[in-house]
Amino acid sequence: MSLTLYYGSGSPYAWKVWLALEHKQLPYELKLLSFDRNEHRTPEFLAINPRGKVPALIDGDLALWESTVILEYLEERYPERPLLPRDPQARARVRRIAAEADTYLSPLVRPVLAAILYKPPAERDPTAIAAAHDALLAEIGRFAGYLRGDWFGDDHLSLADLTLYPHLRLVQRAEERVPEYPLVHRFPPGITAFMRRFAALPYHDHTLPPHWKA
Numbered sequence: 001m002s003l004t005l006y007y008g009s010g011s012p013y014a015w016k017v018w019l020a021l022e023h024k025q026l027p028y029e030l031k032l033l034s035f036d037r038n039e040h041r042t043p044e045f046l047a048i049n050p051r052g053k054v055p056a057l058i059d060g061d062l063a064l065w066e067s068t069v070i071l072e073y074l075e076e077r078y079p080e081r082p083l084l085p086r087d088p089q090a091r092a093r094v095r096r097i098a099a100e101a102d103t104y105l106s107p108l109v110r111p112v113l114a115a116i117l118y119k120p121p122a123e124r125d126p127t128a129i130a131a132a133h134d135a136l137l138a139e140i141g142r143f144a145g146y147l148r149g150d151w152f153g154d155d156h157l158s159l160a161d162l163t164l165y166p167h168l169r170l171v172q173r174a175e176e177r178v179p180e181y182p183l184v185h186r187f188p189p190g191i192t193a194f195m196r197r198f199a200a201l202p203y204h205d206h207t208l209p210p211h212w213k214a
């Protein structure tokens with residue numbers, strides 16, 4: 001087995017794959033690409049993923065991209081410490097929640113980060129920030145309704161949790177950087193508890209985006 005993960009610091013899609021590798025206790029090598037230096041656009045990386053996006057995973061002869069597909073591959077190829085339930089209906093539910101996190105929640109996180117983190121203080125627009133917050137909170141409320149146990153796959157950590165958490169944690173990060181526009185205290189209690197549980201996983205701190213630790 002020779003697994004290599006290409007990732008970018010702070011990419012929620014790459015982070016979920018990193019978490020899956022850790023959860024499954026697989027040996028792997030990490031290659032950090034700098035977006036600032038356009039390392040995801042080099043001929044070497046485009047030969048691995050012609051789309052020039054992270055994550056990309058190499059496993060022997062296979063070069064794979066698209067984070068959800070990578071997770072599914074890891075699950076099938078390395079079934080120990082599963083990230084999907086056995087029951088087909090429970091599996092479908094976990095996959096659906098993961099798909100909803102990437103498809104509907106993630107696009108509502110981006111405007112929050114853009115309005116707060118990616119603007120100089122003088123250009124931050126409180127009305128736009130409030131609107132972005134409200135739209136995201138409505139979506140997060142929907143996810144709170146999906147929780148039926150400790151995890152989104154009920155009693156077992158699953159790829160739904162690994163997919164959702166990085167998106168939510170980016171919001172917390174924005175708030176840590178710019179505390180003037182707090183949002184996390186408005187998260188539903190179930191989501192706050194979920195985030196605390198996730199942050200207590202033994203491999204969580206190790207996988208935090210490296211530039212956050214700098």
Ligand SMILES: N[C@@H](CCC(=O)N[C@@H](CS)C(=O)NCC(=O)O)C(=O)O
Binds near residue numbers: 010011040068
């Ligand atoms: N659908 C892709 C999304 C991957 C993606 O958008 N990656 C971003 C980082 S979060 C990226 O590499 N962006 C660089 C670019 O588009 O230039 C997946 O799930 O892997």
